[in-house]
Amino acid sequence: MEIIQITDLLDGNGSAAFRPTVMALGNFDGLHIGHQQLIARARALAETTGVPVSVLTFSPHPRQVLGKGGYTHLLTPSDEKMRVMQELGVDIVYVVHFSLDFAALSAEDFVFRFLGALLPQTVVVGFDYAFGRGGKSDTSQLKLLAEQIGIDVEIVGAVSAYGDKISSTLIREKLSYGDVRLVQELLGRPYSISGTVMHGEKRGRLLGFPTANVEPNDPYTLPKNGVYLVRVLVQQTWNAAVLNIGTKPTFHDDHRRTLEAHLLDFEGDLYGQTLRIQLLDFLRDEKKFFSVDELIGQIHADVLEAKTRLHTFSGISY
Numbered sequence: 588m589e590i591i592q593i594t595d596l597l598d599g600n601g602s603a604a605f606r607p608t609v610m611a612l613g614n615f616d617g618l619h620i621g622h623q624q625l626i627a628r629a630r631a632l633a634e635t636t637g638v639p640v641s642v643l644t645f646s647p648h649p650r651q652v653l654g655k656g657g658y659t660h661l662l663t664p665s666d667e668k669m670r671v672m673q674e675l676g677v678d679i680v681y682v683v684h685f686s687l688d689f690a691a692l693s694a695e696d697f698v699f700r701f702l703g704a705l706l707p708q709t710v711v712v713g714f715d716y717a718f719g720r721g722g723k724s725d726t727s728q729l730k731l732l733a734e735q736i737g738i739d740v741e742i743v744g745a746v747s748a749y750g751d752k753i754s755s756t757l758i759r760e761k762l763s764y765g766d767v768r769l770v771q772e773l774l775g776r777p778y779s780i781s782g783t784v785m786h787g788e789k790r791g792r793l794l795g796f797p798t799a800n801v802e803p804n805d806p807y808t809l810p811k812n813g814v815y816l817v818r819v820l821v822q823q824t825w826n827a828a829v830l831n832i833g834t835k836p837t838f839h840d841d842h843r844r845t846l847e848a849h850l851l852d853f854e855g856d857l858y859g860q861t862l863r864i865q866l867l868d869f870l871r872d873e874k875k876f877f878s879v880d881e882l883i884g885q886i887h888a889d890v891l892e893a894k895t896r897l898h899t900f901s902g903i904s905y
């Protein structure tokens with residue numbers, strides 16, 4: 588898969604580097620099964636005309652640039668997004684640097700000056716696609732403008748599950764309830780977080796449960812505080828683990844949120860390594876224990892419960 592960064596507005600002078608493709612447009616945060624259907628549609632169209640399938644996406648996420656706080660938690664930061672797109676069979680990803688200048692483009696400029704220069708034969712968008720200054724233009728305007736310069740527009744309908752339209756917002760909400768099993772259904776794969784193992788408070792080993800303190804590499808949307816059954820990728824090997832997300836209220840009144848994974852069958856040094864954590868199941872809420880022995884007893888019970896539930900997940904492909 589080729590990744591092409593686009594940092595300027597093209598102004599019609601960059602077209603030499605581009606070739607005809609069928610192009611899916613969107614932010615695709617989460618790359619959930621709705622996004623996947625859209626990309627599959629683009630792929631099918633590309634195959635019938637014998638051109639590559641491309642995706643046009645933005646970085647940073649427009650909400651990170653335009654949002655009131657200027658910062659948004661993501662489901663699939665860039666590396667994860669690229670990994671999943673590759674699995675989906677995307678040939679080319681155009682990553683457009685999203686700036687205030689870009690956001691200010693009118694609908695006409697976006698289509699005539701920008702999109703046209705990328706030479707798509709067809710663009711594929713979701714039914715709720717919005718573009719142009721203030722995101723004020725919709726799919727019917729896209730069709731009207733794009734067809735003037737010979738670009739076909741294909742609009743893909745909503746995908747629903749359990750009566751809800753699948754969206755990044757829905758997935759964020761389910762994560763806030765800790766419902767990682769449902770999230771896995773909506774994503775078509777387990778929710779995953781990548782991070783680096785940092786030094787912690789060195790208490791884990793004294794409790795009999797060393798825990799890798801994982802500092803997320805990007806501003807991920809975290810599920811609610813609690814204990815989860817997870818799988819952790821360490822140097823190309825998956826390890827079953829229990830993960831605590833929270834503030835460790837047994838030891839602290841006001842600690843920042845941390846992610847700590849105890850790998851069930853592992854001994855060794857993980858400091859400095861990059862780990863990928865897949866969240867498989869929610870085990871319980873995080874609690875304040877009144878003695879350390881009570882906490883240790885509960886972690887033993889968590890490990891037993893994790894091992895029991897692990898059997899349910901044997902069919903998952905990583």
Ligand SMILES: Cc1cc2nc3c(=O)[nH]c(=O)nc-3n(C[C@H](O)[C@H](O)[C@H](O)COP(=O)(O)O)c2cc1C
Pocket residue numbers: 787788789790791792794796797798799800814829830831834835836837838847848849872873874875876882886889
């Ligand atoms: C499976 C598991 C469950 C945990 N549950 C709780 C909990 O309910 N409440 C709590 O205060 N800490 C909980 N912890 C966090 C421990 O307090 C933490 O791992 C310990 O303080 C070690 O921290 P350190 O690695 O920074 O030394 C849990 C840890 C694990 C691995």
Ligand SMILES: Nc1ncnc2c1ncn2[C@@H]1O[C@H](COP(=O)(O)OP(=O)(O)O)[C@@H](O)[C@H]1O
Pocket residue numbers: 784785786787788789790791792793796797798799800848849850851852853854855856857858
């Ligand atoms: N089974 C295991 N699961 C997680 N970490 C382990 C395991 N075995 C050894 N380790 C190592 O021990 C470290 C965690 O020990 P801990 O006492 O909790 O220290 P820290 O507070 O620095 O995390 C991990 O970062 C890793 O290098």
